Every structure is written in C-alpha cells, then in structure tokens.
Amino acid sequence: MSVTLEHSIFAHLEPANVWAHFATLCAIPRASKNEGRLRDTLKAWAEGRGLLATVDAAGNLIIRKPASPGRESFPGMILQSHLDMVCQKNADSDHDFARDPIKPALRDGWLIAEKTTLGADNGIGVALMLAALEDTHLLHGPLEALFTVDEEAGMGGTRGLAAGALQGQLMLNLDTEEWGEFYLGCAGGLDVNVERVGESEPMPADYCVARLSLRGLRGGHSGVDIHEERGNAIKLLVRVLHELAAKFPFRLAGLQGGSARNALPREASATIALPPGALAELPAWLGQMQAGLRLELSGVDEGLLLEALPDQATPVMALAEQEVWLASLHAAPHGVRRLSRQVPGVVETSNNLGMVDLQADGGSCNFMVRSLLAEGGVALADEIVSLFALSRTRAEKSGYYPGWAPNPASPLLALCQAVYRRDFAAESKVQVIHAGLECGIIGAKYPGLDIVSFGPTIRGAHAPGESVDVLSVDRSWRLLKAILAAVG
Secondary structure (H helix, E strand, O other): OOOOOOOOOOOOOOOHHHHHHHHHHHHOOOEOOOOHHHHHHHHHHHHHOOOEEEEOOOOOEEEEEOOOOOOOOOOOEEEEEEOOEOOOEOOOOOOOOOOOOOOOEEEOOEEEOOOEOOOHHHHHHHHHHHHHHHOOOOOOOOEEEEEEOOOOOOOHHHHOOOOOOOOOOEEEEOOOOOOOEEEEEEOEEEEEEEEEEOOEEOOOOOOEEEEEEEEOOOOEEOOOOHHHOOOOHHHHHHHHHHHHHOOOOOEEEEEEEOOOOOEEOOOEEEEEEEOOOHHHHHHHHHHHHHHHHHHHOOOOOOOOEEEEEEOOOOOEEOHHHHHHHHHHHHHOOOEEEEEOOOOOOOEEEEEEEEEEEEEOOEEEEEEEEEEOOHHHHHHHHHHHHHHHHOOOOEEEEEEEEOOEOOOOOOHHHHHHHHHHHHHHOOOOEEEEEOOOOOHHHHHHHOOOOEEEEOOOOEEOOOOOOOEEEHHHHHHHHHHHHHHHHHOO
C-alpha cells in the first residue's frame, strides 16, 4: 500500500511511518463521495496484516487491532478521522482531483500544496491512525480505527454510522489543526439551499458582453477562518454589480462563485451585457472599485483582483429576476453573527454564502450555517429562509448535524493533559472549535463515550496553499503513542 519514498518529498521526513502513509493518501484521489478506491486499498492493507476490517452500510471503514498482551481488559480506544478531503484549486491549475495525485512541496519546515488543497485535513489524522495500526511495538488496549467517508460534503459517513458498530469507551478524534491544544467541543450546523426558476429574455440590441471576475482572495475554512473577515468573492462581486447598476443599466446573463459549501469563496465571475459605449468605460471604473475594496481588506485580502474581459452570451435574465437575485444576495448575511458568551473568544454563530450558480433562466445558492447552540443556528437559517421568501424564492433547510457539547470533567482530557505535561514539559490548552467535527454526531449515537480531539498545526485548510507543520506531525505521533500507552 505504500508509495516509493526514495526520491519523493517525503523521503527524509520524520516519523517515516506516518509520512509513508500520507504519501499514499496524496497518490490516491479522495474527493468527498469518491473515497472508495482509497478505502478499498486500506481495507486490503489491513487484512494483509491480519487485522479485522469491515465496511459498514454508510461506506465507513472500521479496522480493529487486538490489545497488546496483558492489556486485553483495558478500556477500548477508538481512533477516528475522515478519508475525504476538500478539493480546491487555483484558476490557473489544470489539476484533476478525480485523477491526479497531490504534489506537495517542502517550504521552511512546512509541507504545502501551492495551487491545490493538500488534504492534510484530515489526511494526517488518517496517516497517524494507520501508523498506530501498523506499529507492532505500540502499547495499547483494544484498538478500533474508524475511517469515515463524506465528512466534508455533509458528514454522510457519521450520519450513517450504526449505533452498535463501535465497541470502545474512549475516542481520540484526530481532525483539529493546532498543535498544543486539546479540543472538547465544536459547532453544529445546517445548510440553507436556495433555488429559483426564472425567465430569460433575448439580449438587448446593440449591447456588448463582458465577463467580470473577482479573484485573488485567500479563501479558507468557513468555520475556523470565519472570524478573520476574509473576503467572500460572491458577496464582493454582488456588491460590485450593485454599484455598477447605478452607473450602467446592465443585464445579467450569469453569475458563478465558490466551489464548496464549507470553504470561503475565493473566486466569482459574472457575465453581463452593457449598453453601447459602456465597455470602454468599464476598466477604469473597475480599477476604482478594486482600489477601494483592497483598502477595506488591507491586511486580510489585499490581493483582490477585479477585471473584465469581452465575452459572448445570449440570452439574459428577465429584469425582474435579475433584481430579485442581486437584491437578495446583496442583503443576505455572511460571516460572524454572534460571539459565544459561554466560551469567550470563540464564535458562537456564523454562516457562509459558499456557492452560487445563476443562469439566464434561474439558479441556486447555498449557505452553510454553524453554531455552538442549536437554537442559534436554526434561528439564523430561518432568517435566510425568510429573506428569500419575500421574493417567493424556494429556500429549504437541510443536513442538520449536532454540535459537540464540552465536558470539562472528561477523564480522557485529564489523561491527555497529564501526558502532554509530562512528555513536552508544557501546559496544553483546552479549546472549543467553530467547525463541524464528527464528534457531535458520534457522541449522540454513543452516549457516555469520552471524546477528545487533537492534531498537528495546519494552515489554510480548504484552500489552495494548505500546509502542515512537519515538526508538529512528529509531536502528534509521539503524543498519540504516549496517550495510548497511558490508558489503563
């Protein structure tokens, strides 16, 4: 199951066993809902090592490893990570996530994918689990490894996990992204899916067509990075169109932006028809808008690019439909709604306008709402539904998943903190994350399961340029081994 490392970027990285497995993950495409090839590879690998491996009805892979001799009666430990990755790439990349391997580079102690996502989220967690299953010298009680599918696209794997599939009393989730921190809670979430069928009209006579593009934004994780107020390409481009309408009576033929519900949109484009003579004035006006937006986003997303190129289009949206869509998207919320009163410094409720696809005869968009409080998330989702109801546009809530309520009295947390203190001569931090971990869904199905999450330092998850700190991977491996050995 391993990739030849002799001449690869992974050849001299430590721990070698973890990086060898991550190399395999980079070599095998694993977009959400297309994890089958990787899962089958891992199942065959496990069976080749004499381990019990099963695939459940939801497509999750469960591998069991017997306890080390003398530890058969110790509490069972579940290790959990998801197999899929967010597939995002720059516009100038020809990478095909269905076929091409990820090609990382090493930069100043960080492993990075420069024009695509790296898949360290959650590939490093998967690699750590495989290394634990493989290590014959590892001390541990009964061990289960749960590799879930479809996490990034809606947590389909954990939703479909049967209540009796797991046997352990403890669980380590390996899907958080800041070394030195243990996570004890996370946000829940739901989607609002908007769809409207409209009417088109012929292109007005003598109008010329241009394609406006807004790009150069950082993007990122729609939960972890939402508080940084990075630019949302969809919202910004709709704002540009709103301003443009006051100058030129343009007609909209299409609007597209974003490619993943749980990623901050980095790029968006609109195809518009302009009256005669307007196309010549457009570049100067866009330059002014670009300068103003860069100033607003200074220190966060000042790389914003706004440009127009000649295009072709026919037909265009009916004017009433155009006004409905642009007004609704302009008014739609995006970003942090409320900070937590219970967990200071953590976002309580937010939403991400993550994708839009408008054509001349209708279109759709998606909002992903997150909240530490179920009531807060549902309330914000209802507001979005109500906004679109004003124009009789269909908006439906779907895909709710629960948050993970913190348990500060967790015995597993106390054990993890003690091991960290002993082995790294420092105090760890305890955090709650504004992102959707699978812990909440699993915890709801297994009441009483003691869960803690940790992982290496990852930057830029869900966006091209995603990177992982190599040293923190080594430390995460050391910590995992030590925790497993300390359980008793």
